Amino acid sequence: MNSTITAALTTEEELQQLKSSLPNELWFNSYPMYFYQNCWNIILESTISCQNHFKAQDSDIFIASIPKTGTTWLKSLIFSIFNRKNYPISENPLLKHNPHELIPQLESIIYANPQNPDLKTLEKKLNYPRILGTHLPIQSLPTSIKNSNCKIIYICRNPFDTFVSSWLFYLNYDENTNVKDDMIEEYFGKFCEGKFPFGGFEDHVLGYWKESLERSGKVMFMKFEDLKDDPKSELKKLGEFVACPFSSEEEEDGVIDEIVKMCSIEKLKEVEANKSGRVYSFIENKWFFRKGEVGDWVNYLNPCMVERFEKVMSEKFAGYGLEL
Numbered sequence: 397m398n399s400t401i402t403a404a405l406t407t408e409e410e411l412q413q414l415k416s417s418l419p420n421e422l423w424f425n426s427y428p429m430y431f432y433q434n435c436w437n438i439i440l441e442s443t444i445s446c447q448n449h450f451k452a453q454d455s456d457i458f459i460a461s462i463p464k465t466g467t468t469w470l471k472s473l474i475f476s477i478f479n480r481k482n483y484p485i486s487e488n489p490l491l492k493h494n495p496h497e498l499i500p501q502l503e504s505i506i507y508a509n510p511q512n513p514d515l516k517t518l519e520k521k522l523n524y525p526r527i528l529g530t531h532l533p534i535q536s537l538p539t540s541i542k543n544s545n546c547k548i549i550y551i552c553r554n555p556f557d558t559f560v561s562s563w564l565f566y567l568n569y570d571e572n573t574n575v576k577d578d579m580i581e582e583y584f585g586k587f588c589e590g591k592f593p594f595g596g597f598e599d600h601v602l603g604y605w606k607e608s609l610e611r612s613g614k615v616m617f618m619k620f621e622d623l624k625d626d627p628k629s630e631l632k633k634l635g636e637f638v639a640c641p642f643s644s645e646e647e648e649d650g651v652i653d654e655i656v657k658m659c660s661i662e663k664l665k666e667v668e669a670n671k672s673g674r675v676y677s678f679i680e681n682k683w684f685f686r687k688g689e690v691g692d693w694v695n696y697l698n699p700c701m702v703e704r705f706e707k708v709m710s711e712k713f714a715g716y717g718l719e720l
């Protein structure tokens with residue numbers, strides 16, 4: 397990375413200069429990714445803009461993830477935790493809005509137009525506390541997120557389910573004219589080399605894992621599989637982490653169960669806003685809800701592919717006590 401032209405980058409010329417100095421790849425033959433700050437960044441200009449301008453507040457909450465690990469689900473859960481006293485469950489705004497509308501992504505919604513970020517959305521639409529999503533790896537977060545007392549909840553998922561979910565998601569895109577489903581092995585190879593949106597997968601996960609060990613009050617590390625296995629316990633831990641714990645009366649009254657049900661994939665799939673419409677111009681909301689299962693990768697990946705990435709992971713994670 398050319399470090400002399402990163403943090404203070406402002407002009408189009410400097411951006412072009414930076415881009416031409418970085419390794420780059422076309423994901424799905426269509427979407428440029430730049431290897432920036434040890435990550436295959438698919439939204440470089442917006443990343444730099446929010447790094448330069450975004451000011452985190454101590455009360456902010458961030459939902460961080462590499463794409464396809466359960467971001468949409470976690471957003472719906474966190475939204476419901478904070479708003480459970482503002483609306484009866486039958487009027488939960490999740491029944492009318494896609495979770496990404498209620499909890500926007502920092503770099504791809506607020507800073508989607510890097511020259512003219514949508515700060516109004518940031519200030520107006522979000523109830524206190526401000527809750528935002530981000531796919532940036534920990535080393536690329538705006539400094540104020542790292543240095544303030546805001547909290548980060550990171551969700552990760554088995555890499556094979558993550559890859560398959562992403563693979564099927566990108567096959568939906570109109571622009572994707574050249575990639576066919578029999579090319580999965582080639583694309584899995586890229587995943588193993590880290591060439592994956594916001595990858596390498598293992599670096600993204602490990603960065604937040606280490607931070608969660610060093611600053612456990614700031615970063616909470618969650619697994620998609622634990623949420624599937626025991627959503628109630630995970631919801632209680634989430635509530636405590638964001639200082640919005642469930643009381644024993646609430647638990648007895650079934651408030652946690654109601655939220656789990658409200659945020660289930662079956663329920664969210666029925667919502668009209670999730671069946672049609674788009675929060676991002678290039679993504680149909682319905683693509684965010686597929687199966688939501690653990691282990692669906694067995695239907696797509698062969699043992700050689702699995703073995704290859706397991707080797708990558710075991711080398712990377714050795715000594716850190718992280719198992720996926």
Ligand code: A3P
Nearest residue numbers: 464465466467468469561660661685686687688
């Ligand atoms: P699958 O493609 O394996 O079904 P993200 O939100 O990070 O883009 O992740 C999308 C994945 O989470 C998809 O996985 C999607 O089906 C799943 N998902 C979305 N909402 C969910 C929910 N409420 N419960 C469980 N899984 C959910």
